Amino acid sequence: MFYISTFYAFIPALVSRIFGFRVFRRGKSEQEFALTFDDGPDPVYTPQLLDLLKRFDAKATFFVVGINAEKHPELLKRMHDEGHLIGIHNYVHKSNWLMRPVTVRRQIAQTEAIIRRVTGKGTAFYRPPWGIVNFFDISKMNGRRIVLWSSMFGDWKARLGAKQLAERMLKKLRGGEVMLLHDCGTTLGADEEAPQNMLIALEKLLMVAQERQLRSVRVDTLFCQPVHVSATGEITGTGWFKSVLVFGWLLYERIFHTLFRLRPVSKEDTIFYYRRRTYHGPNVNMENGRWLKKGDPIVELHFDNKMLFHLGSSAKSIVHLAIQLIRMVKQQLPDLAHQLGHDSGMKGVKALYAVSMINRGPEKLGFQIQELPKGLFKKASTLYLKLLFSIIHPSGPEKLSEKKEVMVPKLIVMPIDTLFDRFHQGGSYQTDPTPDSTNQPDVAHMLHSEVHEEVSSIQTTVRASQLADTGSKQLT
Template structure:
C-alpha cells in the first residue's frame, strides 16, 4: 500500500472514529441519549436556538395561556443577550437546557472548544437563574468522539419528531399536519423559537407558533399531557432500562462491523483460526527508536507485526465472565495457548521473514511483561489521545462492570506500547524451546490485571 493510500485510509479512519460513528450511535440508536418517553398520552415540547426577543416572548405567552410546561435548549450567546427571557422561563416553571454558546457543530470544533462552549452556556444560565443546567442538546444533534466524556455531567437529549419548522415555506397548516401525523405517546418534539441560526428563515417561528396553538387546542381535549423533559424521564425509568440494553447491543453490532471492515482494509491475518484470539498485520514502524532489554532495536522504517485481539471473542469472554478476575484469567490462558502459534506463524510465513518483532497498543500495563513483552509509554500526541478514548469505549463495552469500570481507578486506564523483538519471541515460544518455558503464575498475573482486563487495537 502506497504512502498516499495509507494517508487516505488513516484520514478516513480518524473521521469515522471522531465523527461518523459517534453521530450514528446517538442519532440512529440513541446511545447514551434520551429521545422518547413511554408514558400514556404524554408529549414533551422542546424548543431550540433561543431565546429570541420577539418570538420567545410570544411563545411564553402561549404556554402560560394553556398552563403548559416545556423544555428550552438555549444558545448561550442568546441567553446572555436576553437574560430577562431566561429569567421568565425559569420563573414560569419551564426547564432550561443548553445548546453550545454559539450554534456550531461539534464536528467542526476541537474537544477543548466544545467543552468551553458548553461551560460558557451553563455558567450564563446558572448566573441568571441560580440553577446549573444538566440537560444538553448538541446543535443538529451532532457530537464527536470526545463528547461522550465532555458531556458526562449532562443528560444528552435528542428528539423523536422534527417537523422542519425553520424553513421559509413551512406554513402553519403543513406544520400542524406534520405534528399530528402518526403521533405516538412519549414523543419528544423538536421546535425552534428563533430563526436567527444558519440555514433558518428569520420569521419561521411565527408560523410555528400559529401551528402550535392549533396543535395544543386539538390535543388537550383528548387528554394529552405536555411534560418537561425531566418529568418525562422520571416516568420512563423502565423504558430507559430496556433502551440501554437495546442500544448496548446496537453498539456492539456496529463495533463488530467496523472490526470486520478494518481487518479487510488493512489485511489483518488470523493467527489461529480455531479461536481467532490474536490477529497480525505487517506494517512499517514510524515512531521513535525502541530500545529493548535483549539489545534489539526497532527503528523507524522497520517492519513489525502489529498485534490485535479479536474484539468479538473479547466481548464474548467479557459477557461470560462474572468478575474482572475471571476475565483476566481467561485472557491469560488464551495468551499462553496462542503465543507459541504466533511464533510458529512468524517463523514459517515468508511475508514475515524480515519482521523485527511484535508491536501493539494495550491498556494492560503490567501483565504483558510476564509473556516477554516490554511495556513502554506511548508518545504524547493525537494518536495517544485517540487510542486512549478508543480503548476506554471498548472497555466500557467489554468489561463485566461496563462503564462503571471507567469511574474506578481511571488513572490506570492509560494505553501503552507493548513490544517484543523477533529474537525474544522465537527464544521463548519456538516449538523446541516451549518445554523450557516456566509456567506463568496465573493467580498473580490475574490480580495485577484485574483492574484493567481489556486489550484493544
C-alpha cells in the same frame, strides 16, 4: 484515531438515533405533542413566539444556548413565568464531538447556573447541539434526560418559505410527536431571518391543532415521568447500556477488521488479529544491536475485543484478567509464528508490534516493553484504551480510578526472529538451526512452568504496589 473517533462519537450517536437508547424522542400520548425550540433566546423572535404560544394557551420547551440566555435574562424569566420548560443546549452552540467530556460538562454547568440564577430552579433536560451525542453523554448524565426529536423540518433556512414549512409541520401533527424548531437564526448554517417563517407556519399549526383537539405540552408532561437532577446520583440500568454499546461497538469492529484486512491468529477463540504495516514511530532499541526504525515492515497485533469482553466479564481482578491474557497469548503465539512463516506476504517483517494497557508479564514471552513517546499518539492511545477497559471489565471505571499510575498504555515489541526462535516448529522457517529434539524440554511443560512463573511475578508486583499504597491491604 479512527477507532477513538468512532467509539467516542459514531457508535453512541448511532445507538441513540436508531434505538432511542437513553434519549427521549417520542411520547405515547394520542392527544398531546411537544413543541421544542433550540438556539434562543433571541431578542427579536422569542418575544413574538411567547406571545403566539400564550394566545393559543400552548406550552413548549426551550433548549437555550447559555451565552444567549446570559444576554437576555428577561426572556428566560418570561419563559419560566409563563409555564414553559427550559432545557440546556450548551453554553455555546458547538458539537459535542469536538469537545472533551470535561468541556461538555462545563458547558452544561455554566448554562444551568444561568437558568437557576434567573428562575430559581435547575433543569433536568438537555439537548446537545445538532442532536450529536458522544460516549460520555449517554453513559454519565448525573440524572439528566437527553431529549432529541421525532420530526425536524429545516426551519433554519429562509428559502424554505412559510407555506412549505407549514405543510411539512402539518404532516407530522399527531399525538406523541416531538417537533424540533428554532427561535434564533444566528447559529452556524442558519439564516438570521428564518424564524419569521417559523412563526407564520407555527400559527397555522396551532390553529389546526386546536381544531383537531390536539394540545401542545412541555416535554416533561409528554414524558409522563418525574425527572430530577441528582447532585451525586447516576443513571441506572448500566447493564442495558453496556449491552447495547458493546453490541454496536463489536459490530463496528467487524467492519473495521474487514476494511483493514485483519487476520485472526486462530480460527476459533482467537485472542488477537494481525496485519502487515509500515512502522511510523520513533526508533526503538530492540536490544542486541537491533533497532526498529521508521519505514520498517512490522506485524501489528490487535486484541480481539469480543474475547477481551468475555474474559473481562469473568475476571475477578486486573491480575486475573492479565493472567488469562498471558495464557491465551502464550498458547496462540506458535500459531502466529506458523502463519507468518508460511505467508509469503509477511516476508521481511522486522518485529511484532502492539500498544496495550495490560502490559505486565509479556517479557517472559519474549516481548520488550517500551514507554510510548509523548505526543498526540500517546494521548489518543490512552483515551481509547481507557474507554476499552471501562467496557471489558465489569468494574472498569472504578479500577481505572484506583490504578491511574499503572493503567498506562505502553509499546510492546518482539523482534520477529525471537518469535521464530521461541515458538516456530516449522523447520525450514526457523531463523536458527533446529536444535536436537532430544535436548528440547517438553513444550507443554515449559508453557505450564512459565505461566506459573508469570503469575507469581504479576502477583508479587501487585502486592508490592498495594502495600506501598495502603500499608496493609493484601491482594485477594
